[in-house]
């Protein structure tokens with residue numbers, strides 16, 4: 001029996017590094033996830049999400065730093081049945097039924113949940129007798145979710161769980177995931193979808209080029225990346241002084257409009273009014289998309305610059 005019960009931490013990365021040749025896929029990650037949290041790992045393609053998940057599951061060892069699950073080595077937590085995972089590669093198992101597959105996996109865990117419960121939580125109770133190699137993409141994805149749930153793990157790790165699902169299937173999937181999280185389980189999922197991270201996670205961790213560049217709620221991310229966008233018609237007026245206005249972080253000129261990203265839209269608008277510069281004024285809160293782009297925007301890679 002592993003001594004993993006006492007810690008309040010489900011996941012702990014400390015200075016974790018994983019390189020593949022010259023690529024630092026995970027580049028000094030420090031991350032702690034408490035029991036019961038639902039956390040989204042958000043990043044572009046190639047940001048390092050799957051590599052971080054592979055370290056977390058003990059599928060890869062870090063080159064430097066440490067990764068722990070429930071205060072123990074990942075392999076030991078996985079062996080103790082504390083972790084369920086839904087990874088990207090789906091392997092179709094021929095001929096077995098959904099119920100047989102989930103029961104097979106459940107038997108490998110010390111304290112599984114009843115198969116009917118796992119199917120119900122994944123929203124596929126009616127598929128128990130169907131062959132797993134004859135299902136739609138959305139159904140297959142939910143079978144994989146049921147497989148991850150089967151052992152009744154404390155932590156469930158989902159690598160891009162809604163990739164390739166249509167809107168309806170996605171909605172159903174998140175309902176199931178939330179039902180599981182409400183029972184006090186810890187959930188970590190990776191996604192490219194900002195709306196999903198915002199809607200379904202308590203906390204969003206943004207990863208870019210192997211490093212964590214933001215960690216907080218959707219609201220905090222929006223604030224960190226600049227609270228509002230103020231735009232005006234330039235009507236031929238000069239633009240040099242706009243970047244110096246109170247609150248303004250960045251200035252972008254699009255045709256005859258100026259777009260100001262500001263931390264204090266009131267102060268920015270008052271200053272524009274004092275300059276008699278208000279024409280076609282629009283003030284909008286920065287969206288999570290804006291926040292994500294601001295956090296992960298970087299210069300062109302050197303090799304691309306020379307093309």
Ligand SMILES: Nc1ncnc2c1ncn2[C@@H]1O[C@H](COP(=O)(O)OP(=O)(O)OP(=O)(O)O)[C@@H](O)[C@H]1O
Nearest residue numbers: 020023024025043044045046047048049050051052
């Ligand atoms: N086995 C491997 N061998 C070599 N390079 C790898 C390997 N696995 C990942 N990489 C590289 O590490 C970097 C991070 O990849 P990773 O798959 O972790 O990103 P990701 O954020 O999960 O991307 P995606 O959203 O596209 O799945 C990428 O540059 C990738 O090419």
